[in-house]
Amino acid sequence: MTPASKTTVSDDSTASVARLSPTFSLTETQKHLVDDIIGFCRKHIHDRQAVLILEGDAGTGKSLVLNTAFSRIQEEARSRNSTLPLHGTSNTLLVNHPEMIKLYRNIAADIPTLRKKDYERPTSFINTLHKTAGQADIVFIDEAHLLLTRSDPYNHFRQSNQLEEILKLARVVVMVFDPRQTLKFKGYWDDAHLRTLLQGIPTETIHLTDQFRVQAHPDVMRWIRAFCDGKLLPLPEKQAFDFRIYDDAERMYQDIREYDHRCGLSRILATYDFPYTLNGNDHFVQTGSFHLRWDRNQPSHPLPWAERPDSIDEVGSVYTVQGFDLNYAGVILGPSVSYDKTTDRIILDPTFYEDSAAFIGRGSFGDTDTAKRHVMANALFVIFTRARKGLLIYAHDEALRARLHTLWGNRT
Known part of the structure; x- marks a missing residue:
């Protein structure tokens, strides 16, 4: 053709x-x-x-x-x-x-x-x-x-x-x-x-430089890149792209369900900070009042995870959404993503990162801890950049959640 x-x-x-x-x-x-x-x-x-x-x-x-x-x-x-x-x-x-x-x-x-x-x-x-x-x-x-x-x-x-x-x-x-x-x-x-x-x-x-997925003003991608590099910028200006900060993950999930009902391809995602073992059992993401199972491993299913109707009742990981488009993404930042009040910077802590397989095998790189944080920042960038129409964010870490809440209140 x-x-x-x-x-x-x-x-x-x-x-x-x-x-x-x-x-x-x-x-x-x-x-x-x-x-x-x-x-x-x-x-x-x-x-x-x-x-x-x-x-x-x-x-x-x-x-x-x-x-x-x-x-x-x-x-x-x-x-x-x-x-x-x-x-x-x-x-x-x-x-x-x-x-x-x-x-x-x-x-x-x-x-x-x-x-x-x-x-x-x-x-x-x-x-x-x-x-x-x-x-x-x-x-x-x-x-x-x-x-x-x-x-x-x-x-x-x-x-x-x-x-x-x-x-x-x-x-x-x-x-x-x-x-x-x-x-x-x-x-x-x-x-x-x-x-x-x-x-x-x-x-x-x-x-390739033109952005086709994230249908937003350039300040959205600038904010995402800076966050993954440890810097907190003022939140993007109000625009058609729906960028929102939440204090309650359960409320965010209910809004994602409503978006999915309206236009499809809207899912909850999380950093790999909650226990997940491929043993045939369900494993759950728990933060505040929010409690939902991780995505189920179904290699024989003909549809990718993001397109399965039942995945609206699951939390997606970086591995299930890398390379895919969503319309709206609700992202839960787990315990590995925290905030340093003294420096006003984002901290990525590998000790809270549950994807142990990501760090198997020591490479030729010199500083292993730096390499771990690089991998974590990459995973964060991937899940932050899945959505075409809106990005919703909730932070498990109390200090980070409070700082994002302040930024939300100061948004122009």
Whole structure:
């Protein structure tokens, strides 16, 4: 299906699927980016190696551009016209995120040029090609910052770096990379690490700057970035984007339920500060009068967590919403996010962070405590930037809750 065939999407429960579909309407800038990606692939398809990097904040449309370009490349690869530059090429889109794989495969079911098998997890792709001595022509990677940077035998990856292995198995690699979304030590990336790995490989970088998810004035994203960096700015000015501070998490949840009833895709999220064990039992987020179970692990469910009707009665984690759009997000800041009255700064305390798996494996970074706080700040940034229409915030820490309440009272 070519970009000339477009759909208009309403804000219903299927909107997050549609907004990553190759049929979704693109801006002129995005159309040019898709053309640039395809042109890069055509230019380098007969080279030994080449890499194109798409960089940009959460919500800048990286995944949509990536999937649209991938769809057009697959259309050319499967065309009967053997004179096309990418005819007959073997191409795959990888993403190391089980919920995103569901989303992509659900999209592929309705696009004639795509197959569900076109989308794979990196470990499956690497192990299959190593076993068959195969080679891919073009590999697209969404959320490349989630690729493993060390061995993970539990998940059947035994080499030292997933991107390094993918580079050995493909002529052309096109990847979305955002080091601010690194969430675990075993996949710990920064720009320096990436550049070292790509040294000697022809590489181009495209920066995406337009914000398509968070439909707000720039002061909202400035506030979010500053908060994740430990600074408290005056709250964003009143605007169409609904930015609110709550003293009661239960009240926030009831408002999220009302938003979900009105326009769908509205969910409660929390920092990973409440006990959660994958043992088949329900686990709960408890703060004040609020008591609600964490998201249930349902890997066999055909829908991603954010699109399941029952998930309105659950609290989502960074792992269930990374890469997804919501209309409204109610964010609970747990015990690891506190406030220092003396310095008027946000404190991230790893001792209260319940995601112990995030800190498994000591990397080459020198200061482990700083690296832990970096991972926590990244997770916070991810959940703060899920919503298109409104961000609602509640703080478990009493001092932080009081400081945010004061800022709310001083809001212009």
